[in-house]
Amino acid sequence: MARSHPNWEVVIGLETHAQLSTRSKIFSSASTAFGAAPNSQASVVDLALPGVLPVLNRGAVERAIRFGLAVGAKISPRSVFARKNYFYPDLPKGYQISQYELPVVVGGTVRIQVGDVEKIVQLTRAHLEEDAGKSLHEDFHGMSGIDLNRAGTPLLEIVTEPDMRSAAEAVAYAKALHALVQWIGICDGNMQEGSFRCDANVSVRPMGSDKLGTRCEIKNLNSFRFLEQAIEHEVDRQIELIEGGGTVVQETRLYDPDRDETRAMRSKEDAQDYRYFPDPDLLPLVIADDWIERVRAEMPELPEAKRARLEREHGLAPYDAAALTATREMADWFEATLAALPGQAKLCANWIMGEVSARLNRDEIELAQAPITATALAGLLARVVDGTLSGKMAKEVFDAMWAGEGSADAIIEARGLKQISDSGAIEKIIDDVLAANPKSVEEFRAGKDKAFNALVGQVMKASKGKANPQQVNDLLRAKLG
Amino acid sequence: MVTYEASSDQAIRLRFPWFFPKILPMPLAIEDVARIAHLARIHISDEEAQRTLAQLNDIFAMIEQMRAVDTTGVEPMAHPLGGSQRLRDDVATEPDWREAAMRNAPAHENGLFLVPKVIE
Amino acid sequence: MSELAQSSVAELGRLLAAKQVSAVELAELFLARIDAHRDLNAFLDVRPEATLAQARDADRRRAQGETGALLGVPMAHKDIFVTREWASTASSKMLEGYMSPFDATVVEQLRTAGMVCLGKLNCDEFAMGSSNENSAYGPVLNPWDKGAVPGGSSGGSSAAVAARIAPVATATDTGGSIREPAAFTGITGTKPTYGRPSRWGMIAFASSLDTAGLMTHSAEDAALVLSSMLGFDPKDSTSVDRPAEDCARDLAKPVKGLRIGVPKEFFGAGLSPDVEQAVRAALDVYRGLGAEIREISLPNAALGIPVYYVVAPAECSSNLSRFDGVRYGHRAKHHGDLADMIKRSRAEGLGPEPKRRILIGAYVLSHGYYDAYYLKAQQVRRLIADEFQRAFTECDVIAGPVTTTVAFGFGEKAADPVSMYLADLYTVPGSLAGIPSMSIPCGFGDKGRPVGLQLMANYFDEARMLGAAHQYQLATDWHKRVPAGF
Helix, strand or coil, X not given: CCCCCCCEEEEEEEEEEEECCCCECXXXXXXXXXXXXXXXXXXXXXXXXXXXXXXXXXXXXXXXXXXXXXXXXXXXXXXXXXXXXXXXXXXXXXXXXXXXXXXXXXXXXXXXXXCCEEEEEEEEEEEEEECCCEEEEEEECCEEEEECCCCCCEEEXXXXXXXXXXXXHHHHHHHHHHHHHHHXXXXXXXXXCCXXXXXXXXXXXXXXXXXXXXXXXXXXXXCHHHHHHHHHHHHHHHHHHHHCCCCCCCCEEEEECCCCEEEECHHHCCCCCCCCEECCCCCCEECCHHHHHHHHHCCCCCHHHHHHHHHHHHCXXXXXXXXXXXXXXXXXXXXXXXXXXXXXXXXXXXXXXHHHHHHHXXXXXXXXXXXXXXXXXXXXXXXXXXXXXXXXXXXXXXXXXXXXXXXXXXXXXXXXXXXXXXXXXXXXXXXXXXXXXXXXXXXXXXXXXXXXXXXXXXXXXXXCCCECHHHHHHHHHHHHC | CCCCCCCCCHHXXXXXXXHCCCCCCCCCCHHHHHHHHHHCCCXXXXXXXXXXXXXXXXXXXXXXXXXXXXXXXXXXXXXXXXXXXXXXXXXXXXXXXXXXXXXXXXXXXXXXXXXXXXXX | CHHHHCCCHHHHHHHHHCCCCCHHHHHHHHHHHHHHCHHHCCEEECCHHHHXXXXXXXXXXXXXXXCCCCCCCEEEEECCECCCXXXXXXXXXXXCCCCCCCCCXXXXXXXXXXXXXXXXXXXXXXXXXXXXXXXXXXXXCECCECCECCCCCCHHHHHHHHCCCXXXXXXXXXXXXXXXXXXXXXXXXXXXXXXXXXXXXECCCCCCCCEEEEEECCHHHHHHHHCCCECCCCCCCCCCCCCCCCCCCCCCCCCCCCEEEEEHHHHCCCCCHXXXXXXXXXXXXXXXXXXXXXXXXXXXXXXXXXXXXXXXXHHHHHHHHHCCCCCCCCCCCCCCCHHHHHHHHHHHHCCHHHHHHHHHHHXXXXXCCHHHHHHHHHHHHHHHHHHHHHHHHHCCEEEEECCCCCCCECCCCCCCHHHHHHHHCCCHHHHHHCCCEEEEEEEECHHHCEEEEEEEECCCCHHHHHHHHHHHHHHCCHHHCCCCCC
């Protein structure tokens, strides 16, 4: 696990490739759906057959604009696609179409929180580019297989300044970004399918130095855990190297999660010279203000704004507001619950962050797959508010609802769980209990408070737990008073 | 079939002397040829590299005259007609090209292109 | 039947409409001529069954009442356009036997117009060259003089049309590859404005310069066929979104009062006297027709060659990277690891000129040289283009020589790249600017070899340029001369 290095400062910048959730590829009309038979979704453009030409997908550009607006960046009125030239069998044209000198999104910030500390991570840029295909390494008579289904899938590469100072900060940033791209609907965030991948640039320097150390780029980080482990491992490696009298060489390293180590990539041994130049098959991408304004008008409320509003309008504590805006689904769910049960923000928040989250974790599912709806939850909570259910009974009903037994009211009816809130009925039970327990009554009158609790317990038992506990309390005290 | 004689056209050299500077700037060295041949992934023998070096230096000597032009403040011209990129609607309409692609493939199996082992 | 082979596209269209000849008969006639003149090496792939099927289809369409000036007229494609029914090789060993699963837009357009494809035409490998000597499938002979080159890169197209073994052929022009071979073979070669014909399905050489065009007997034929070839193509991002137009609309317009600019730089030292004499005589014809000849200046045009030999190789080095032996094309039989497989496949599959240009391109784009070469070239390119714009405020069309000499002999320049590159001295500036230009025959020079007159016009002004050419051809008969034996 992470070793402590009090004399060293860690400097991390992240490059994240978010696969944009378009239906078709960035420069061709082939489908981007995941998991198709090899090369069945590679069009003549993706295969780079002789004579083909790229045409840019509007949907990809619009998602880049959405991202730029979400992070408060500048949307370039004019950006340029360039060719990044290198040979690799999964790169069919022998160049990747990317953006180099003039990216579509410039600047922007992402706010992160590590423990109690808030921090702003500055973004350098975000640019549009195409993904490469895949090399399959299972053995074909000692050869590799090339599948170009993924070639041409649109990516937004999001680059930060070297602003992070620990693996924990890097993970916090990656998580915040992961939530954001899903929140604004530009990426499905599926890390297992490679829809959200991080490369980390890691360097170390003596504490107090303002000169950056030599960095290594770690690739292939497709989970937050790997990101954290890889950075920690790389930091240890670099410090050990320097303290042992060595120097860090700038290189690209690959993280191997099985061995929890990074190793230099063989294919990148050559000094790279990508020979970038503007792609003559594509004209400059011009984004007019009115397009930006249209996208802005369609933007969902962003997490930060929503968090502030939940605190302001519904009196939620900052912690609750932050937890409820961790994902857009969660926030939408909360707001849908609250809409059906106005004025009960705290109750809704407690239940969603408590019972609902616990069940989701237990069942390892997302909110979208939850067996109950926000409205159904509101239906249950309404019975708590109107006194029909005690908190304990409500949990029992909730379990039944989660198990698919129907609405709160149907379950209350079927199980006869209705709380007794009729004063007359409760008084009658109290009278019976008092008559049957003269000793406890005597003890209470002699000043023993414990005896009161024993009597409450007896009343609740006699009512099979259905008596409204608050009413029992009040009525009992009045009778004994 | 025509047979070639490896003779350079002396007449044209006399008519266009400015394209054939007498003192060549020789911007390239043999290492440059090796470097760019590797960048371009073209196998080149030592003998070919020597011959190529001489030709490339001829060509770059001719190109030199362009570098003397004052282009301060001139916007580079990437496209003859200017204009801006047209955008395509985000719809997936392509058929499955796999079979057609495999027909031209030098080596393939199970719909995959086969290549010598890829080592990362 | 040989008289029929001399007919223009317009005449063949009229004969087909009058049912005096069928598309099948025409196809058979030209297929027989192609076979009889195989020594020219103009064609790389001929498949009579595919041609005759298209001809039968054209006859059926006509029988069903379809009309159209091109319906049933035979033509042939430069082997830079990909075709589903004929192999598409770009005259490279790299693509030997390659079958495209789709047709180029230009191929589709002419097919829609009812033209019947005779096969694929030889050219310089990947359209790189000025003599057709760079074809992996052997050089093409000039029908006027079998000891001379037919020009390049569209040498198969020029030879086929000059020899009347195809009435019209497509071609492509990146730095002069239509105009120079047209001049060398005494035919009409037309390059429209860059971006007007689609590049979809053209095997790319230099994307910002490549332009599809035509080899024809006359300007009239060019106007007729070109009208079916221009137009917006959503598959090509650089395609100009303008409505199709009738390129023949100005053919009948007299040139009286037409301002013809003659760049003095095109007549300097270096222009050989026989070519100069024929070109000046052509200008006299225009003067006689009432055109106003005025001298203009294009001071930076001479920098066209150096600029071109930075820009075109840069683009080609990247465009030809896809030929790696992975998905299609040549793969070396003997190789080591993956990188070696790619290096050897490219070394074996690509010829010397593409390799040379790929290396130049890799160099000018490489780290530390980009600004000094590539960026600089793009700036000087702007200066050249701006010069044309200034010139077109003073004149309507520009006229001058196409080449410095008539067609040269085989092997004369093959070992000296720079002297070969100078064959495009007068054509490259128009290519860099992207303006329409053409070559029309205007006489004969040394050894009785043809001379071409170059006409250039401003962007989208093809109709005016073709009109000026047609008026000249009404007054002269150079374009009707046919080499002996054809």
